[in-house]
Amino acid sequence: MANLRVEIAGLSFRNPILPGAGPQVDNGEKLAAVARNGAGGLVTRTIGFLPAPEADSYKVVRGGYLSRPMWSSLSAEQWAGQELPLARRAADEAGIPLIVSVGYNAAEVEQLLPGLRDYADGIELATHFLRPNSAPMRDPLAVVREVSQLPSHFLAHDTQPLVEAVQAAKGAFAGPVWVKLSPWGQEEVLRVAQAAVSAGADALVATDLLGPTLAIDIERATSLFSDDVYGWLSGTSLRPTALRVVFDLARMFPTMPVIGSGGVARPDDAVEMLMAGASAVQMTTEALRRGPRWYGRLAQQLSGWLDKHDKADIAAIRGQAVCLWQTLLPHTVSTPPLYKKEACIGCKLCELSCHYHAIWMEGMVATLEPDLCFGCGLCVVRCPTDALTMPRVQRDGVVVNPRNGEPLRFWTLGLPAE
Ligand SMILES: Cc1cc2nc3c(=O)[nH]c(=O)nc-3n(C[C@H](O)[C@H](O)[C@H](O)COP(=O)(O)O)c2cc1C
Ligand code: SF4
Ligand code: SF4
Incomplete structure (x- = not known):
């Protein structure tokens, strides 16, 4: 015990x-x-x-x-x-x-x-x-x-x-x-x-x-x-x-x-x-x-x-x-989610939850337009399978934005950001 x-x-x-x-x-x-x-x-x-x-x-x-x-x-x-x-x-x-x-x-x-x-x-x-x-x-x-x-x-x-x-x-x-x-x-x-x-x-x-x-x-x-x-x-x-x-x-x-x-x-x-x-x-x-x-x-x-x-x-x-x-979770990750087609069950919850119309269904396949995506992650948290995930890209132990390689800033509430 x-x-x-x-x-x-x-x-x-x-x-x-x-x-x-x-x-x-x-x-x-x-x-x-x-x-x-x-x-x-x-x-x-x-x-x-x-x-x-x-x-x-x-x-x-x-x-x-x-x-x-x-x-x-x-x-x-x-x-x-x-x-x-x-x-x-x-x-x-x-x-x-x-x-x-x-x-x-x-x-x-x-x-x-x-x-x-x-x-x-x-x-x-x-x-x-x-x-x-x-x-x-x-x-x-x-x-x-x-x-x-x-x-x-x-x-x-x-x-x-x-x-x-x-x-x-x-x-x-x-x-x-x-x-x-x-x-x-x-x-x-x-x-x-x-x-x-x-x-x-x-x-x-x-x-x-x-x-x-x-x-x-x-x-x-x-x-x-x-x-x-x-x-x-x-x-x-x-x-x-x-x-x-x-x-x-x-x-x-x-x-x-x-x-x-x-x-x-x-x-x-x-x-x-x-x-x-x-x-x-x-x-x-x-x-x-x-x-x-x-x-x-x-x-x-x-x-x-x-x-x-x-x-x-x-x-x-x-x-x-x-x-x-402190080590992993950035406050905002302006990067589109990753999609695994084989895990998708076509439930449409991602399409319903995206207020930016960045993801929609084409038949049973979710289609994502990265330029419309704000990386809010709402589709990821609604996805009932792990068909959608947020990428976490680390370089030299630092989490970076996969789009531009820049280190992501952590929201530190009163403490210095770096
Ligand atoms: C009817 C009632 C009376 C309470 N009286 C006191 C009190 O005398 N002193 C105090 O510090 N908190 C008091 N509280 C606040 C509780 O200790 C607690 O902080 C609050 O209810 C949140 O916890 P909970 O969601 O588990 O109820 C009271 C709460 C309730 C509902
Ligand atoms: S991360 Fe947000 S903006 Fe991007 S597709 Fe998902 S719900 Fe839409
Ligand atoms: S929420 Fe997930 S499982 Fe449902 S359609 Fe979208 S990607 Fe597929």
Whole structure:
């Protein structure tokens, strides 16, 4: 059986399948159930300076949930007196670390941690309700209203509240501090991540929910959330975006552990996240749908996947796609695909997918006009056989454009292109 154990910022997890901060881990009993059911470690619901003013609300949409997530509705005192001792015992019995999620502003984190830190192996800093205003929250409902008025990625333009919160957590807690990021645009995420890393973060969690997003109840012609209008997306529809964030972070911060979160539901999803550079994954929505058993089940299935692929250790796949991309995959290859007539079944999918009319069928044979082709590769990914492939021409170890022999430039996101 493959070794699933992973090390993240000095902590050892029995497998890389962790809960994400959410309703399925919002008290000690639920955390104990997650531990009993095979998760690699525990992460609590976010504990705020004051309890959340109302419960989360959800709507089910195709491919996920839209929700209006809050933080824990239990007080910090109840967590310290009752829930965390229970969770600590469960973590110790299972031999797994306990990460305590706290929020939000520096002053709140500073005051919260002394009561909670003795139970924690690590802290996860939630950022969803972080505000420019540095005063500790007095009225949670006012905080929710204030945050709903802020531009969704205000943090990318004003990283100071985050920097202060990370410094406050590092000052009040001796162990590792993970920082959770939202799935914004590439530039915004990297700017916020850079601020977190510079302030002393030990790991990054990517991502939180995506939002604001919208769904319309077409019978009533209103938002599914009526007056509140927007919801925040989680579940499988979030996965490609979360995966991109993980991938970008893994390339930008190669020595920083990244924990992938967003749409992990099946073992392949976890494999994808790990190949994109994650050290572990968190799962929330799918566990809300299927119950705590899904953590252990996923870990078992992941182990089966590794065995089937002759990988003795989970470490063998971590970042595999990042390495591959760095050595092989050019962002744009303006070169026409190669065609293997004997593999073609005449399905016409290439003709249907080419928006440049560069490939069409003549009887059962695909015909390609190279001068019309932009090398977008859409026909290649739609081709159900390997009749179409993209050429990869290497000269002296460098991938070159077969048309002119020029080295292909790699898209390096903030790093020099050469
Ligand atoms: C109802 C709900 C409540 C959540 N509450 C929190 C929270 O308190 N703190 C936090 O950091 N993330 C919270 N999240 C975000 C999840 O931890 C996770 O990042 C997100 O849902 C994406 O993962 P998933 O697709 O596996 O659900 C919440 C998500 C949902 C759906
Ligand atoms: S690579 Fe793109 S442009 Fe070229 S034939 Fe295929 S779909 Fe058309
Ligand atoms: S998509 Fe592939 S198999 Fe189908 S017609 Fe085109 S080349 Fe042939």
